[in-house]
Every structure is written in structure tokens, then in C-alpha cells.
Amino acid sequence: MSADPSFESIINQIKVDVVSPTHDLENAKQLEAVSRCFASELISVFPTKEMYEYATKASVGDAVWHDSSTEALEAHIAQLTGKEAALLVASGTMSNQLAVRTHLHQPPFSVICDGRSHINKYEAGGAALHTGAHTVPLMPSNGHHHLTLKDIRPHVVLGEDIHSAPTRLICLENTLDGLIFPQSDIVDICKFAHENGILVHLDGARLWHVAATTYIPMSVLCAPLDSVSLCFSKGLGAPMGTCLAGSKAFIQKAKWFRKAWGGGMRQTGIIAAAIAYALTYNFSQLPRVHALAKRLEQGLRDLGVRILSPAETCMLYYDPSPIGIGYQEIQDRAAALPQPIIAMGSRLVVHIQTTTEAIDDLLAVLRTLKENKLKDGFTPSPDLPVGPSGTDAERGYPTA
CATH class of the missing domain: 3.90.1150.10 (Aspartate Aminotransferase, domain 1)
Structure with a gap:
């Protein structure tokens, strides 16, 4: 049965072809260009043919409900970081902002962070926008290398002084500007924070680099922290994706906010598989x-x-x-x-x-x-x- 001519016209209007016969050549040129680009590792050209071929074997479930490849990746990241659960999200910004929103329940509250950090400078004021949190950006006193407990302690707000927003969360970043945050300082900060009822989140977008340099297992690097965000496109070359890891209750609540923010993705198996390929073959580089x-x-x-x-x-x-x-x-x-x-x-x-x-x-x-x-x-x-x-x-x- 032939379609109505009016419907045929709409069909033809909707059709689109985004694959060009020259894409193979264009992609080869793009790879050559990024091999000579020092702006950011985010410009790396992936998936490669091998990554793509592996990704096409992934499950095609609905990740909001159930997708086996996505859940296998999340389970692996939870185990890798030594946390109870993990959640795949679209980007590092979303992961960090989900962490802040999920950790903080009722204003007033403040978040201490490095003044140079991604959360403070490059996430469009998300802590204030999504959570109503007051950020307290600090600069390290040790030659601008990394924050220490000595830097943080004077700015922590405890007690019932109604003039100040109490400190409920400390956000650290490792690496920051490519500099490695010494694990001993992270341990000291987390110990002090937990003794005072303060949570600690790590933007670990480039934590892979720390493990590759120090040979400290990811689970040890993440152990003192309440939550950690791990990016797969920075450094590892996955096309997209970040995992947020923490307790089961924390991740369940973060999943709720992810849905509310429009971040509930569907067939993410192909993304999870590309990430798995990056973890398996690119981390070692x-x-x-x-x-x-x-x-x-x-x-x-x-x-x-x-x-x-x-x-x-x-x-x-x-x-x-x-x-x-x-x-x-x-x-x-x-x-x-x-x-x-x-x-x-x-x-x-x-x-x-x-x-x-x-x-x-x-x-x-x-x-x-x-x-x-x-x-x-x-x-x-x-x-x-x-x-x-x-x-x-x-x-x-x-x-x-």
C-alpha cells in the first residue's frame, strides 16, 4: 500500500543523512590535527575503529530501568573505587553537581573548595544554581600547589552563628592543573572533616593520572572520601561519560536528581562499552x-x-x-x-x-x-x- 502523497512529503522532509562519503578522510585529518594540539586532552579523536567495534557488541537496554552493559560498568567502578555503588552520567560537570546537590539537604550551607577548581570556575555557578550553596574558594599557601588542612581549617564554619553559612561539604580536586594532590593531605582533610560532621567530595576527573604516576590503587586513593567523580573522556579518550561513586543511599538519591535534571539516558550500553575499552586499553598509555x-x-x-x-x-x-x-x-x-x-x-x-x-x-x-x-x-x-x-x-x- 502506497503512502498518502502528503505523508510521503513529510517523510522526505524528515529524512536526513549525516554520514558523508568523505568522513573517513575528515576523521584521519582530525586525528592528525589533534596529535598536534596542546589545548586539552578532551579534543582526542575517539572512538577509534577498534573501540567502536567493541562498543557495537554492547547491550541495548534502557539504562533508566535496566541495561546490563551500563550496570556492569557501574559495578566495576564501584569496586574499583571501593565504594558501594556508582552511576554513569553524561559529563564531569553533571557528576560534580549531582554530588553537591545530593550531599547537601537543607540550606544554609557552604562548600569549601580550591579557587582554581572546576567546581568553582568552570561549572557555570552550578552549586548556587542547583543547590543554593555558598562556595568558599581558597587558594593554597604552598606555592599554589594544593590545599592543606592548614588552609582549610580557618575557613570552616561550625557552631550556631547565624551570620555565617555552616560548612557542610569540602570539594577537592585531584589532579588540579595537572598537579598531584598528596594522599597524606587528603587523608588529613577527610579525617578533620568527618570528625566535624563535614562530607568530602573529590573531583577526580584526572585521578587516573595519579594512579598511573604514584602506583597507588584507585580504591586507596578514594578510600577517605565520601564521593568521587571519575571522568572517562579526560585522559582516557572515551567519547563521553563520567561515573559518580559513593554509598548506595547516596547514589540512589543522585539517580533521582539525575532524572530531574534530564540526565536519564536510555541506550547507554554503547557508551559503557566504549568506556570499558578506554579503561582496558588506554589507561596503560x-x-x-x-x-x-x-x-x-x-x-x-x-x-x-x-x-x-x-x-x-x-x-x-x-x-x-x-x-x-x-x-x-x-x-x-x-x-x-x-x-x-x-x-x-x-x-x-x-x-x-x-x-x-x-x-x-x-x-x-x-x-x-x-x-x-x-x-x-x-x-x-x-x-x-x-x-x-x-x-x-x-x-x-x-x-x-
Whole structure:
């Protein structure tokens, strides 16, 4: 039976083809481009063919109700972190904000966090928007490396003083600006917090890098914490996804808020499988990533560039002004190469698709610019010590 002509017209209007015959070529070009991009590891090109093939074998259940691949991933993350349960959500921002909203029940309350943290600076004011929480951003006193109990204790609000919002939650981040938060300090902060009825959440978007560097198991890293957020696209190269882990009651409540915020996803098995592939095959590549970042740092030091924040894991911050160069000069010269390089501002991020050639070519750009400055009579500044990561203006283009 032929359809009514009017319906045929609507069918033809609705049809769409988003797969181009040139996509294979475009994807290959994109992979080459990201292998030479130092803006963020979030730009890595996944799924690869192998990841995609594995993902197509996943279950196709409704994850709001039941999907076996998704539930298997959540169970694995719960076991990996030593928590009772875990929940797959779309993004790290959603995971962090679910944690804040689920932990905090009734205002007034305040949340202590690092002033540079994702929760404070890059989540669109979500703590205030979703939870009505007052954030208390602090800056570390130890050269802007990480918060300590000494930094936090004076700002904790206890008691019944009606003029202040009582501290109900501390949010930490590991890594932050690529710097590893010492586990001993996390233990101290959590012990103090729990003794005073305060909960602790960790934005562990890049906690994989800590485990790969320190060889501390994820369960040990997460043990002192009440909840932890683990991102699969930062560093590991999954196309999307973050897991929030905590107690069963906490995750059940977070699932309720996830639904209320429109985050209840359906056929997530293919996402869970891509994440499983990333965990299985990409995590083991992180030591190579860290070695490349350290190679880049040493090359910059050899040129006389000031390191603002060292490459403890996958990223570093630098200041080229001691050799007379500005960030925009580097960006323009790098972008003009036959094989362009993307390097914006003071932050340089290395990821699993970064090539050694990209590292060497970026250093060559700075070397050429330095030589030109010397020819023009510029006198380099004396060597400067490692310093704090600085203000946003100094850091150029800080990104998530």
C-alpha cells in the first residue's frame, strides 16, 4: 500500500543523512590535527575503529530501568573505587553537581573548595544554581600547589552563628592543573572533616593520572572520601561519560536528581562499552603521556622559558617572556607551520594521541622565535624558579 502523497512529503522532509562519503578522510585529518594540539586532552579523536567495534557488541537496554552493559560498568567502578555503588552520567560537570546537590539537604550551607577548581570556575555557578550553596574558594599557601588542612581549617564554619553559612561539604580536586594532590593531605582533610560532621567530595576527573604516576590503587586513593567523580573522556579518550561513586543511599538519591535534571539516558550500553575499552586499553598509555609532558617541560627549561607549574602528569604551565616571546607569537607561528600546531596561552596539555614529533616541532617554534629575538638584540632574563600557576591573565586561556 502506497503512502498518502502528503505523508510521503513529510517523510522526505524528515529524512536526513549525516554520514558523508568523505568522513573517513575528515576523521584521519582530525586525528592528525589533534596529535598536534596542546589545548586539552578532551579534543582526542575517539572512538577509534577498534573501540567502536567493541562498543557495537554492547547491550541495548534502557539504562533508566535496566541495561546490563551500563550496570556492569557501574559495578566495576564501584569496586574499583571501593565504594558501594556508582552511576554513569553524561559529563564531569553533571557528576560534580549531582554530588553537591545530593550531599547537601537543607540550606544554609557552604562548600569549601580550591579557587582554581572546576567546581568553582568552570561549572557555570552550578552549586548556587542547583543547590543554593555558598562556595568558599581558597587558594593554597604552598606555592599554589594544593590545599592543606592548614588552609582549610580557618575557613570552616561550625557552631550556631547565624551570620555565617555552616560548612557542610569540602570539594577537592585531584589532579588540579595537572598537579598531584598528596594522599597524606587528603587523608588529613577527610579525617578533620568527618570528625566535624563535614562530607568530602573529590573531583577526580584526572585521578587516573595519579594512579598511573604514584602506583597507588584507585580504591586507596578514594578510600577517605565520601564521593568521587571519575571522568572517562579526560585522559582516557572515551567519547563521553563520567561515573559518580559513593554509598548506595547516596547514589540512589543522585539517580533521582539525575532524572530531574534530564540526565536519564536510555541506550547507554554503547557508551559503557566504549568506556570499558578506554579503561582496558588506554589507561596503560598514561605513563608515556607523562613522559612526553616531562620531555616538553625539559625542552622549555633548556630554552630558558619559565615553568609556572611543572609537568607532574599530563600538563604544564609556562611563561615565555624571559626569552622575549609572547603567547600570541607562539600561537601564530605554530599555526602557520606546514603541519599546524595548536598551542593557546600558557597551558600545554599532552594526551594519548600526542606525537613526539609535535613536542619537538613546538620546541622548534620557540627556539626559532628565541633566535630571532636574540638577533634583534633582546637580552634574556636570568633563570627563574618554578612559580605558581598565576592569574587567568598570566595563564592565557585556562580550560577544563
